[in-house]
Amino acid sequence: MELLLTGEQSMLRDAASTFAQRRGGAHRLRNLKDQENDMDREVLREAADAGWIAVLVPEKKGGLGLGLTELCLISEEVGKALIPEPIGAGAAIATALPSGSLEAVISGKSICGLALSETSRAVGDEPPNTIAEHEGTNCILSGVKMGIPYATDADGFLISAGGTEGPTLAYAERNETEITTTATVDGGSHGVLALNRTPAIVISRGNECTATVALLLDALHISGAAELLGIMEAAQDLTIEYLKTRQQFDRPIGSFQALQHKAVDNLAAIEMCRSLIYQSAGSFDRNGVTPGLASATLSRAITSALNICKSAVQMHGGIGFTEEHDIGLYLKRALSLSARYGTAGLHRKRYAEQAGT
Numbered sequence: 001m002e003l004l005l006t007g008e009q010s011m012l013r014d015a016a017s018t019f020a021q022r023r024g025g026a027h028r029l030r031n032l033k034d035q036e037n038d039m040d041r042e043v044l045r046e047a048a049d050a051g052w053i054a055v056l057v058p059e060k061k062g063g064l065g066l067g068l069t070e071l072c073l074i075s076e077e078v079g080k081a082l083i084p085e086p087i088g089a090g091a092a093i094a095t096a097l098p099s100g101s102l103e104a105v106i107s108g109k110s111i112c113g114l115a116l117s118e119t120s121r122a123v124g125d126e127p128p129n130t131i132a133e134h135e136g137t138n139c140i141l142s143g144v145k146m147g148i149p150y151a152t153d154a155d156g157f158l159i160s161a162g163g164t165e166g167p168t169l170a171y172a173e174r175n176e177t178e179i180t181t182t183a184t185v186d187g188g189s190h191g192v193l194a195l196n197r198t199p200a201i202v203i204s205r206g207n208e209c210t211a212t213v214a215l216l217l218d219a220l221h222i223s224g225a226a227e228l229l230g231i232m233e234a235a236q237d238l239t240i241e242y243l244k245t246r247q248q249f250d251r252p253i254g255s256f257q258a259l260q261h262k263a264v265d266n267l268a269a270i271e272m273c274r275s276l277i278y279q280s281a282g283s284f285d286r287n288g289v290t291p292g293l294a295s296a297t298l299s300r301a302i303t304s305a306l307n308i309c310k311s312a313v314q315m316h317g318g319i320g321f322t323e324e325h326d327i328g329l330y331l332k333r334a335l336s337l338s339a340r341y342g343t344a345g346l347h348r349k350r351y352a353e354q355a356g357t
Helices: 007-023 026-034 041-049 068-080 087-094 099-106 206-245 257-287 291-315 317-321 327-338 344-355
Strands: 112-115 131-135 138-149 156-161 168-173 178-183 189-205
Touching: 007 041, 007 068, 026 327, 041 087, 068 087, 068 206, 068 257, 087 099, 087 112, 087 206, 112 138, 112 189, 131 168, 131 189, 138 156, 138 168, 156 189, 168 206, 189 206, 206 257, 206 291, 206 327, 257 291, 291 317, 291 327, 291 344, 317 327
Parallel strands: 112 156
Antiparallel strands: 131 138, 138 189, 156 168, 168 189, 178 189
């Protein structure tokens, strides 16, 4: 699919590409893993200075007032460069924050974790078991949240809860919570948040809460699909270059028809994903929340990214399975992202439910 971009969109993509090439790459991801760090706050602040975390925030609130298409252009470049910082996720979370917390997040001074899921098999909009006891504009939270990315770096958490006053979205400071973390395959981590009568600030409740979470999740899922698109594109490019240079029987292995067919299949899958992602982003920008379409998009991106990255490792032969070769990092990153906000199967089920089938 050939994207028809405006001049401003092309400039934004080029700026994101330049940033990603300078601040990303396999070597940097390895260094973070060796240092047991999930991310680098300085890199996130640079992205914030460029306005990318504020891309979906209206101009009257200090943001850029752009659309999800622009965020997907940024996320795609972030995925290509294996940048682990939550740029796309931060932009999605910013759509749900009030002015008091928003400024610190979009400036990169603060990181807000997202705590919506309570099981390992959740999308984020399931009815929560966490209970909120309201006290005016504040509340007390009790429950457990799971699968929280960047839990070790977050300064606070956006938390969904239920209770006598219906659905509630609240913000709790990190020092008011109990956190345990587990390492992920790409060198990052995810956390479990224990809420034992934790004080929090109410962000929204009732129908407003439901609408806010739906908007957040759509932006999160579609921009996450764009990040996976970038990963599969980079894995494909790396593999094509290898097929051109690696020789066997005195000729490049790229001349073997079986490998050519596989590479073409992968390219077709990438282009199908690109088309779906940017059509979904455009629909979101024009029509607002479309949870079924967002889930269909992420499900397709997860499936394609895993298939393409596994195929890329296989086409590299024995060297592709070693820790030293970069291609394995793309597979590990795809594996981590593919389970972060709901698996492909969960999103297919969600799409079917939204479509009424």
